Amino acid sequence: MHRPAQRLTRILVCAAVAPVMLVAAGCSSDSSSGDDAKKDSGAQSSPSATKARTVVKEAAYAKLPEPCKVLSSKTLGELVPKAGKAGKEGKSDDTGTRGSCSWDSLDDNGVKGSQFRWLSVSLLRFESDASRGTGEKLAATYYADHVDDAQAVKDAKNVKSEPVSGTGNEATSVRYELKKKEGTFKQQTIVARAENVVLTLDYNGAGLAGDKSPSAEDLSKDALKAAKEAVEAVVAANQAGDAGASPSKSASKSPAKDAEPSASPSKSAAKKD
Secondary structure (H helix, E strand, C coil), rough: CCCHHHHHHHHHHHHHHHHHHHHHHHHHHHHHHHHHHHHHHHHHHHHHHEEEECCCCCCCCCCCCCCHHHHHHHHHHHHCCCCCCCCCCCCCCCCCCEEEEEEEEEEEEECCCCCEEEEEEEEEEEEEEECCHHHHHHHHHHHHHHHHHHCCCCCEEEEEEEEEECCCCEEEEEEEEEECCCCEEEEEEEEEEEEEEEEEEEEEEEEECCCCCCCCHHCCCCCHHHHHHHHHHHHHCCCCCCCCCCCCCCCCCCCCCCCCCCCHHHHHHHHHH
């Protein structure tokens, strides 16, 4: 008589216990998920912390020399004898990272013709940046691209290119001819890198009004001599006074982004040719 009642009691007890077990299981699952989330959060923050601690080597050179003073009076007298002592400084919104200067010379011999010379020096300094790399790396990339540009000037004839030694960390000489209505202009371009500074020296000459064209070999030798002198001026500017060979602490740490020298090989040739 009492067995059905006892069986019913056991069923009700079991039904009451089951939800409790489900709730307990649910709590256990939430706790595990919370621990996993903390672990994931910790793993994700690690790369950011590492990136924040990244230190980039400071650029070797903190400043540039005055562009119109990188060449001596003697050198200017040899390359552009009729230019006078003063050069024409290019405009720059930041003389600490870029600058240029140019000189032109016309030796007019009347009915015997004239000899024309044009000389330009451009300087571009790169600073180190954590997101882009060291100043030296940025300068090396720009140097390679600029050499390619010098070799690809429109309408250039007899293009010759070769590496040169003793002029900064690396340097390349590019020369070619451009024929214009005034005569044949012979262009010499020296692109050199000294640590985090890229220097471009453009030198061209022509015989006008019937005068003979200058020797490409002579122009090339003069251009290379001037380029070496300009690189030495960059080094000297960073060794003077308290500057030393390392950058000053007050120098801006933002890189020279998308910067271009005031005159490129193609522009310089077009300007005076």
